Amino acid sequence: MGKTIKQAAVIGSGVMGVSIAAHLANAGIPTLLLDIVPNEQTGVDINTASYRNQLAASAIKKLQKVNPAPFFNPQAASLITPGNIEDDLSRIKEVDWVIEVVVENLSIKQELYKKLEQVWEKGIIVSSNTSGISINEMAAHCSQEFQEHFLGTHFFNPPRYMKLLEIIPGQYTKQEIINEMKQFCERELGKKVVRAKDTPNFIANRIGTQGMLVTLNEMIEGDFTIEEVDAVTGPAMGRPKSATFRTLDLVGIDTFYFVSNNVHEKLTNTSEKEIFKVPQLLEDIVSKGWIGEKAGQGFYKKVKTDKGKQILSLNLTTYEYAPSTRPKGASLEAAKLAKGTQKKLKALLGGGDKYSELAWNVLKHMLIYSAEKVGEIADSIVEIDEAMKWGFNWELGPFETWDAIGLERSVKRMESEGLTVPSWVKAWIEEGNQTFYSQKAGTTFYYANGSLNELEYAPEEIHLSSLKEQNKVVLSNSGASLIDLGDGIACLEFHSPNNAIGSDILTMIQQSTEEVRQNFEGLVIANQGRNFCVGANIMILLMEAQDEEWDEVDQIIRMFQNTMYDLKHFEKPVIAAPHRMALGGGVEVCLPADQVVASAETYYGLVEVGVGLIPAGGGCKEYMLRVSPESTPADRDVQSEINRVFETIATAKVSTSAAHAKKLGYMSESDRLVMNEGHLIYEAKQAALKHAQHYAPKAAERIRVTGREGKAMMKLGARQMQMAGYASDHDVLIAGKLAHVLAGGDVPQGTLVSEQYLLDLEREAFLSLCGELKTQQRMQHMLSKGKPLRN
Structure with a gap:
């Protein structure tokens, strides 16, 4: 059954940290939530627990007003105990799992792990919720014994609703701990766990960020509006209604800016580095403070009118907002009428208009990039597909998408347009294979290391x-x-x-x-x-x-x-x-x-x-x-x-x-x-x-x-x-x-x-x-x- 986590501790009570604590509480796990002691204030007794624990306590209280609700039941909040790092760090001896969720700064994290190891006892699992910082670098100054119990556990926001959890082992992480945490997180936290490698932004954010940046560049070059891009990159493509720009507003344009820069700075390959260069458009929007819903405006803006609420969209030429309009086109209408993601994709790509061209230009670069990263960011196509489906709510992962639109036909088109398709994909096709996945007698097989491998499910997974x-x-x-x-x-x-x-x-x-x-x-x-x-x-x-x-x-x-x-x-x-x-x-x-x-x-x-x-x-x-x-x-x-x-x-x-x-x-x-x-x-x-x-x-x-x-x-x-x-x-x-x-x-x-x-x-x-x-x-x-x- 894997490891049983009876108690946990979360260090960092920001939006992500307190939300992870809430989901642990949903699973019935008593959780200690720690944060720093606030700066000194005049006129208050700074030695009281209420003062020293106020950051964590305030974060728990604010959760009750968050929508969508992070708790299954508000009463679950009673399972979270606020504390602070100065007074309560030694209490991690009482728990089975410590999750670090402090600011995304390598030196700050390293300093925390030095303190943490001083009170840590063998057997306690420690993980970081980092979205892109190297797992090995974070714990580089810790003992090998500590590193054997250390790994990355990247939750997606909001933790209650987003099912993806990327587990990222470090160079010394014990295999038994990797396996135990995978089983525990799947069974007790309801997560879809994928194993990622310790590379910049891991799997989902690496592929997702590349796809977003490609989309932004295609929009700029093709002079599309944000409504047109969202119409193409939403349900018509098998993706959420939030599509590209509503998703960026929800996530936070500043957050996306940070994630993109993180990859850009860490990559050494010049051509790949160029892919993650943030366009001037984003620089301008972030500098204006229009960073999405949390700022009240981003690519979209809600305003009150005499007739109720109205959604405005940003004109990327004038940087002014105007009433949002719904694009119309033959390919968009055909995709809307089609049933099922595969048929929608084919209708969209086969429409023969500018929206078909935009869809193809966005997809082709994403598919090739995903294929290039097999073996580097994940061991197989399955982890990449699963990460994109569960982390970004895509109906189909990249390789499932490739199967849906026709592998051999699409590769020929890519090459005719001067793109370089990874050699392993071409070799796979030359062997007579038409898809990356195949079905036989109720069993799914997938490409890995030059051959088909059986996709194995856990005994708890029954597929009708x-x-x-x-x-x-x-x-x-x-x-x-x-x-x-x-x-x-x-x-x-x-x-x-x-x-x-x-x-x-x-x-x-x-x-x-x-x-x-x-x-x-x-x-x-x-x-x-x-x-x-x-x-x-x-x-x-x-x-x-x-x-x-x-x-x-x-x-x-x-x-x-x-x-x-x-x-x-x-x-x-x-x-x-x-x-x-x-x-x-x-x-x-x-x-x-x-x-x-x-x-x-x-x-x-x-x-x-x-x-x-x-x-x-x-x-x-x-x-x-x-x-x-x-x-x-x-x-x-x-x-x-x-x-x-x-x-x-x-x-x-x-x-x-x-x-x-x-x-x-x-x-x-x-x-x-x-x-x-x-x-x-x-x-x-x-x-x-x-x-x-x-x-x-x-x-x-x-x-x-x-x-x-x-x-x-x-x-x-x-x-x-x-x-x-x-x-x-x-x-x-x-x-x-x-x-x-x-x-x-x-x-x-x-x-x-x-x-x-x-x-x-x-x-x-x-x-x-x-x-x-x-x-x-x-x-x-x-x-x-x-x-x-x-x-």
Whole structure:
């Protein structure tokens, strides 16, 4: 399992240091956060701990206001203890891992390591979060024993959300420590770890910086606007919406300037050194202080107008801001319409206009440079591809991109344009190879050292696509498949558009339970799509409602309810494994499970009111079972808890993490959180195997409801929200229907009702709301605009 880190210390409480401490706290690791003692101030007692620890303490306090939130739950901040380097450095003897995150200055780091070694004990791992300073130079004056426990661990910002972690061994780092830290960081911190070599800026920043500088130069030479460049280098190229210039604004143009200069200064090859020379354009922008979002302006600037916020873009000739415009071109439109990154790239490059030319000029230099660096910055193409995908959120790494656009064809074009392609790439093609990666019988092979090598995954990494290629699909239709995970466990995978639940998925759930009943020991509900499930297919519901086919709507809801009820009372264990967005019906699929094993980054919520409806697939019923089961004493006041449920559903609250979902009551204490999303299906499978050992199906349950009195309390709350301006008339109507369901109707307080009784109330409320014009308008707006309508 690798090394277990029980306690850690972070030295340096700047933005990066405190954010790393926060993510260690997310993983449940008590962390000591140290910084320097502040300069002396008059009028205060400089000898108190509160004064001497104030830099670290202030940094922890500021984290509570950071967006996006660095903590899964704000309470995790209690695991971070502030301190200072002068008084508390000796406390590193209490920890297993020390992470240095001080200013990027070699002499300052070296001086810190001299002090650190004086209190360091053998066995404690020490690492630097440097983004580019040599690991070997930093520890050059330390003993070999210290250096054996020393390495680079380069987190990407923000540490909670960015999955890449580059591990950079020093010349004396023990192999066992490298392996142990890789396993620990992947499993406990949820990181995608790549091993980099001790070269300037390591892997991701080396390739990424080169790509950014090439893009800047192409923009200047081609006289493109920043909007045109961002239109080409964003999703059309398989990269984030932030593309080039929004990314620079987010990262900080001054930070990029520093990183570029760092490589420029350290390289000795003249031609390569020239690549990293910062253009005058950046010099000018940094000198003006327009360094991005943290300064309020960079390449883009947000301003307030009478009509709300407006985004302005920088004219690179006049250095003035003007309203941002959206570029139009045949290749951009073709890429937008294409499905999948490979097809988008081909459409973009094949458009025959100036945007196609820009895309090609940016890509060709990046691909050649990446190939030149194999063996120098990383051992194989895999580390380079993984680093760019996880560090810069590219859909495809450089060598995967090369495969996508056609390796042999693109190399011929490069050479025809006078570029020099690395000899190993040409030799690879001459041997008859058309790609750097190949698939065979569910196994991925990749180029390394002149031959194909099998890409090996950790046992915790289960890839459903590989299992499909190995003919492990048991059942399948247009919306879902049942896949054999081995060891008697099957996985139900959704693969409809956006993984929205329709009759095809419900039918597959029914067929899957029958198959599992006969031939398996347990069922996992999971997939590896962008999101677990965004809810039910509201387009079908809207069409039926507009046609007033109420029997059809009733049948759809009954099918959903019956399927979820049967899933809950199934005689084999069911484990749900949601990730990313699990909304509406996606939550209702998870609620019947024996256990939810969720990715830490799961955004979970019953959001039906956003389209003018209420949960009707058992969501209300299951939530009520948690707060007011039959075992609840009749004289116990549960109204406050039910009010909380009412507010959560009525305001469509979505959790900011799986830990937050527990706090909201969507998940129970027995549900598990998995830090590494890539391990999710494996962990869910292990849970299913454990449940299968001694499994007893769930019995039907009854719910103790608050009846008409409870309903009145909830409706009063909705009216108060309306009076405060937070709810419209239609919101109040929906809230009234929800209150009726959660209260169990107009029965006396304390009445015990069956699960089916509450399901019937859910369905009746849902049907009546489907007939409301304003609900239909909300559904239509969500389908066309992708966001809720407030009417």
